[in-house]
Amino acid sequence: MVTRENGAIAVFGATGQQGGAVVDALLARGARVRALVRTPKSDRAQALAARGVELATVRIDDPASTVAALEEVDAFYFMTPEANSLEEIEEEVRVGTALVDAAAAARVPHVVFNSVSGADRETGVPHHDSKHRIEEYLKLSGLRATMVRPAAFMENFATVMAPSLEDGTIVLRLPLPNDIALKMISIKDIGQVAAAILLDTADVPGGAIEVIGDEPTGPQIAAAFGARAGLPSRYEALPLSVLGNDLDKAMFRQFAKPSEYPSDLAAVKAIEPTTWDLAEWIRSTGWTAPADRVRS
Template sequence: MSTVTIAVFGATGNQGGAVVDALLDHEARVRALVRDPQSDRAQALAARGVELAVVRADDPASLAAALTAVEGFYFMTPEANSLEEIEVEIRIGTALVDAAADASVPHVVFNSVFGADRETGVPHHDSKHWVEEYLRKSGLRATMVRPTAFMENFTSVMAPSLEHGEIVLRLPLPEDVALKMISIRDIGRVAAALLLGTAEAPGGAVELVGDELTGPRIAAAFGARAGLPARYEALPLSVLPNEFDQAMFRQFAEAAEHPSDLAVVRSIEPATLDLAEWIRATSWTAPTNAAGS
């Protein structure tokens, strides 16, 4: 096992869990900062050899102690869906940066969000911009990883349906707009490479994009996998449940105006999945319970 120890805040979540997976694949030592060491997810990490450090976001001493003698620190802030939760997110992000500075952590990787290099008007993205700025001013060596939309959303909130023998994908996105996307697995792999020093992000930040496709091309990729015809329907933003989500999809559309350099991500993680590869890797199959299918 490597003598390098990397601390991970958010290890029991999907993105942080992917970072842990990638670090363990490289035989790094992992210290997970957790609130409840007895939770099922924390215990599952411990069973894989992950060290558990119990912390409280409102206890600076516990955070600094957990970051003592580590070579790198990955953290992300809680997802916020209200102004009150945004305040909590910023408070936690600030506390983690302060703790990393107190512990003199050599390298910090912050899991932010695409577009967080500037204020966007999307409240739960601008909160990460604020944390990024605070981290930059801390004097720590820091790298920002900025994921785009998750490919995994196509198994849940953005899942295509099967209707009358046809794959149908509906999103609140114009059909000529290319959606930038990344797999959660690759978020973990890129972050691990940066933390372990096997790669660097140009300018200290990288937008995580594994593919960018328009709605019709996304639908066609799922149709090809299912061996069925496919179509795309663009929906109005009004179908989204709240202003946060509407602002986010507006940003998806605006981001499409600036094509991504996919080669940058692949220079860090050469095996980064495009959408067709992700569909195959996850063994996606067409749904079978849609009416009229």
């Protein structure tokens, strides 16, 4: 890679979870970071500035602002806003393609797109296929590009997929068959892998990597939480009907299909040897069992 002296690494999405993890990893490696933000006065943007991150204001509807923000950078990481409806999916693609166009106009030496696991093909999951469309657009741009494709977040087990404690048993319920493995990764490790690629310290054959740290089944996930709590565990597979969002239903329907492609955990470990598996995430985050729901 041809780098410019003291060039910055540009990050779009720096105020979010994944982009924030990338910024953390870059700063820890001593890199100059330029955050492309739409609201520089926001608390999150100002918190980045307080850590020494340069702020560049961009407006997607004003391509010149984005091109200017990408001038003289060594590399550019971007992710697109997560879509929760079909209308938002089209907006996601519009933002993604506009960022690619700006990177091409600014002649950015290396672009890293934070995509999603499975986006190398169309899957029928609308908010994953949108990232496939952006990947394809990026490939046609002529830019040197790397696709980072994270699996499901382990952090979901602290929020929407959190296990419960019922009558002294750790209980995990997901709309996923018992025998299907769920690929997963910690957000921290997404940042570590992306930073290594941006700084050109990692080799990614083929220009794409699925970022995965573990792939346990539902019963194995429940058992990992049970082991941490020192309690018995139980897994219960739920029907897709428990999901209120059609996009989530499409996603879990895809998750329920046996994977056609083997995961390459070794490739991720080669880039970031400290990548967490689920048990390490549970331990490192200090997870503790919730309050018991004792049936009367």
